[in-house]
Each structure stands twice: as C-alpha cells, then as structure tokens.
Amino acid sequence: MRTLIIGAGIAGLAAARRLLELGVDPDDLRIVDKGRGVGGRMASRRIKTPAGVARFDHGAQFFTTRGEVFSDTVAEAVAAGAVVEWTRGFETEPDGHPRWRGSAGMTSLCKWLAAEAGLEPLLGYRIVDVSAELAVHPADAVIHTAPVPQALATMAFGGLLPDPALAQQLSEIHYKPTITVLLAPSIDPTGMADHGGAQYIDHPDLAFVTDNRAKGISPVPAVTIHLSNERSIELWNATDEDVLVHALAAAADVLEGAGDRAALVGHQVQRWRYAGPVDIHPDATVVWGNDPIVALAGEAFAGPKVEGAFMSGRTAAEAITGR
Ligand SMILES: Cc1cc2nc3c(=O)[nH]c(=O)nc-3n(C[C@H](O)[C@H](O)[C@H](O)COP(=O)(O)OP(=O)(O)OC[C@H]3O[C@@H](n4cnc5c(N)ncnc54)[C@H](O)[C@@H]3O)c2cc1C
The missing domain is CATH 3.90.660.10 (Polyamine Oxidase; Chain A, domain 2)
Incomplete structure (x- = not known):
C-alpha cells in the first residue's frame, strides 16, 4: 500500500511510525511538509543577538502524557535525550503532573520520532491539490494532517471531498x-x-x-x-x-x-x-473513499494538544491499513 502523508508534525510522524509497525514498506511511504523542518506547531525559532543566538519555543510550550501508548513513546524519547521534564506545574502549588519539553526546543521530540524510525520527510513541499500530486506520485492512501479547513481546500479541486454529511460535519470544525x-x-x-x-x-x-x-x-x-x-x-x-x-x-x-x-x-x-x-471531532480520525483512501488526522480529532494529535495519527494509520 503506497501512502502519502501530508504533514510532518506529530500527527503525521505518528502515522508514519504506526504504518511501519504495521508492516508497510518504508519505500511505499511518502511524507511531505511545506515547512523547513519537522514539528509543525511544535515549533522552535532562533533570533541572532549580539550576545549569541536566542532560542524560542514559539508554538506549543510543553506537553503532558496521559495514555499508555504516548507515555511509552515519550519514555523512549527521554531515554534518548530528546525530551526532558520541564516542571510539575505552573501554579504556586504545583499539581505534581509532569510537563515535558523537547531537550533543545519542542521540535526535538518530532526530530527524534523521525530519526528513530528512519523517516526522511520531504520538506519545503506544499501540496496545493492532492489529486494533482497523486497524478505525479500515485498512492493508494492519503493521510492529511493539516488543519481541517486547509486539508479540505487541497482536496476540493480534484473531487476528493467526503459525502455531504461528513463534509458538513468537518466544515463545522473551527x-x-x-x-x-x-x-x-x-x-x-x-x-x-x-x-x-x-x-x-x-x-x-x-x-x-x-x-x-x-x-x-x-x-x-x-x-x-x-x-x-x-x-x-x-x-x-x-x-x-x-x-x-x-x-x-x-x-x-x-x-x-x-x-x-x-x-x-x-x-x-x-x-x-x-x-x-474550538470544536473537536468525536472520532480520532475520519476515513472515506477507496481510490485513494483518505484519512484526516491531527489535533482536531481525538482531543486537542500534542498527545491527541499523536494518537489521531496512529489511529489514521490503523484505519487505512484496516481497509
Ligand atoms: C501557540 C500554540 C500553543 C500551543 N500550546 C500547546 C501546549 O502548551 N501543549 C500542547 O499539548 N499543545 C499545544 N499546542 C497544540 C499543539 O501544538 C498541537 O496540538 C500539535 O502540535 C498539532 O500537531 P498536528 O500534527 O496535528 O498539526 P501540525 O503540527 O500543525 O502539523 C501539520 C503539518 O502539516 C503541514 N502542512 C499543512 N498544510 C500542508 C500542505 N498543504 N502541504 C504540505 N504540508 C502541509 C504543516 O507545515 C505542519 O507541519 C499549541 C499550539 C499553538 C499554535
């Protein structure tokens, strides 16, 4: 099964890793991202100053772990030095629940997720029209992890949108x-x-x-x-x-x-x-079509935040292989 994954944020990388675990051949996996690096909204930036290079997390500032699957992955990333505990709470009386951060900025986790699985996303590559992309690089399945309005826009030209009832539901994700x-x-x-x-x-x-x-x-x-x-x-x-x-x-x-x-x-x-x-879709992924199979994943599914996006990516991978 040849799969195109759009987005190398945490959802896209989690989807790719799950596909590999499920036996998909790495050569049948194409991951693209319009950004200059992996990570998406887990973004880090630099500004040169006279004193040296100032480094910032400029999207997500931290993440938490609740479920077993994400906790296990983060534990591996901690052991590899890609993630460290930041603090156990921001209030004067900390609640004791770990807040994690990337060791060199929030992108560290995504860089590790890619490197550890041998994934090399194609960066600086923006998908404008999914159908046109598939005409050049055919795939049997597409996992789209852009914010939902952007994902739908790239599928409208080629008639890859879902049935009207699902399209209506998705258009209500703001x-x-x-x-x-x-x-x-x-x-x-x-x-x-x-x-x-x-x-x-x-x-x-x-x-x-x-x-x-x-x-x-x-x-x-x-x-x-x-x-x-x-x-x-x-x-x-x-x-x-x-x-x-x-x-x-x-x-x-x-x-x-x-x-x-x-x-x-x-x-x-x-x-x-x-x-x-603002509104989360109740399912961890939505899937439609046969040629190609299309799945949407990301933080709008399965719950906002980093862990929700990670779990949504995995669920999308399982759903398309299940089909
Ligand atoms: C300001 C801010 C603060 C946040 N704070 C927290 C926090 O403290 N804790 C927390 O858990 N979460 C936080 N979040 C949310 C967290 O960052 C997200 O839940 C998570 O990173 C989303 O991952 P994702 O993979 O679903 O989407 P993204 O990270 O957005 O990944 C989608 C990727 O798709 C790429 N893409 C989009 N369209 C195209 C296209 N047409 N062609 C090619 N590539 C494309 C993008 O470049 C991007 O890399 C915050 C987010 C923001 C913006």
Whole structure:
C-alpha cells in the first residue's frame, strides 16, 4: 500500500511510525511538509543577538502524557535525550503532573520520532491539490494532517471531498488564533518563577509567557509571549509594533526590566491562524473513499494538544491499513 502523508508534525510522524509497525514498506511511504523542518506547531525559532543566538519555543510550550501508548513513546524519547521534564506545574502549588519539553526546543521530540524510525520527510513541499500530486506520485492512501479547513481546500479541486454529511460535519470544525511575540531582551525577566513558565487561564491578554533561558533551551535571554485568543482576534490586523507594545504592557509584571522596548535586541511577531480547534471531532480520525483512501488526522480529532494529535495519527494509520 503506497501512502502519502501530508504533514510532518506529530500527527503525521505518528502515522508514519504506526504504518511501519504495521508492516508497510518504508519505500511505499511518502511524507511531505511545506515547512523547513519537522514539528509543525511544535515549533522552535532562533533570533541572532549580539550576545549569541536566542532560542524560542514559539508554538506549543510543553506537553503532558496521559495514555499508555504516548507515555511509552515519550519514555523512549527521554531515554534518548530528546525530551526532558520541564516542571510539575505552573501554579504556586504545583499539581505534581509532569510537563515535558523537547531537550533543545519542542521540535526535538518530532526530530527524534523521525530519526528513530528512519523517516526522511520531504520538506519545503506544499501540496496545493492532492489529486494533482497523486497524478505525479500515485498512492493508494492519503493521510492529511493539516488543519481541517486547509486539508479540505487541497482536496476540493480534484473531487476528493467526503459525502455531504461528513463534509458538513468537518466544515463545522473551527479554529482559534494565537498571536505570539518573541522577545530577545538584553536581560532576563525577573518576575517569573524559577522554571520560567507562566500559564494564564481566563486572562484578558495573556495565555502563556516563557522565559526560554530558565526553561533550559536558550543560552541568552529569550521570552515567548502567547496572547489570549480573545486579544489575538482583536489585534489580528494590528501592526507588529502595536502588537509588541501591547504584549510588553500586558506582561510587564513578569518581564520587569526585560520588558523595556528600547533595550530589546530583537523581536518577532508570529500569527497562528489555526492555533487550536474550538470544536473537536468525536472520532480520532475520519476515513472515506477507496481510490485513494483518505484519512484526516491531527489535533482536531481525538482531543486537542500534542498527545491527541499523536494518537489521531496512529489511529489514521490503523484505519487505512484496516481497509
Ligand atoms: C501557540 C500554540 C500553543 C500551543 N500550546 C500547546 C501546549 O502548551 N501543549 C500542547 O499539548 N499543545 C499545544 N499546542 C497544540 C499543539 O501544538 C498541537 O496540538 C500539535 O502540535 C498539532 O500537531 P498536528 O500534527 O496535528 O498539526 P501540525 O503540527 O500543525 O502539523 C501539520 C503539518 O502539516 C503541514 N502542512 C499543512 N498544510 C500542508 C500542505 N498543504 N502541504 C504540505 N504540508 C502541509 C504543516 O507545515 C505542519 O507541519 C499549541 C499550539 C499553538 C499554535
């Protein structure tokens, strides 16, 4: 069975690994991603500064493990040095549940998932029209892990969409946006807990602030600010400078001196249009068609977050081989 996997985020890599476990020939597996590296929303970035290279996690900041399958995989990644425990909670009274991070940034887990299984995704390769792609590189099955609206758009041209009832269900999966501000200050923030993470629930402006040096991934000061979904929607079309000024003011109490605009040695503003699904599809994957078989996977299925995306990818692999 020749399979095309679109996306080398955690869902696509989990799907590929599961296909190999189920006996699919590695030569029959084609994984493509439009990004420059693997990881998707488990993304890491760098900004050059006079003091050195500032490193940031700019999508997911951490992940948790609940089920046995993902826990076992993460335990292997820990043993291999790709994942380390960050903290056991962000509150003053930690809840004791481990929060994991990639050892050199969140992409470390995905890099390890690919390397350990001998997977070499084709990077910088964007699928615009799945049918046109299959005309050039035929496949019996497609596992699509892009955010659902984007996945459907690439299948509309060639008539690969599911039946109207399923198409209607899928069109009801909506996403919330997040604006992320990366700061390279000349000094570290001084108002944060020692682990360097601050999680905000129901804060009008903020969702998360990370001191990436305290977290252990940056050798020089580097701060990630995720704005709340509400504020991200409001500031979506604002200029980067306005977003920056807003983020610095909102996080002033944890940044302290590091929030001085004039003393920043670098910054970037990133807009995640599809940061996370508002509504989750009840099934871990959806599958339709015969030629090719199409499966959708990713965090919109099986539950948001990293573990849900991982499990959805595996389930999609099992579903297409089951067919
Ligand atoms: C700002 C932010 C904060 C988050 N915080 C957390 C957190 O703290 N904890 C947590 O557990 N989760 C968090 N998440 C969610 C977590 O990142 C996701 O659940 C998970 O990474 C999704 O994985 P995925 O494989 O489903 O999708 P993705 O990681 O998005 O992978 C999909 C891949 O498909 C590729 N692709 C898309 N379209 C095409 C195309 N047409 N052609 C080729 N390639 C394509 C993309 O480049 C991408 O690499 C956060 C996400 C964001 C954005």
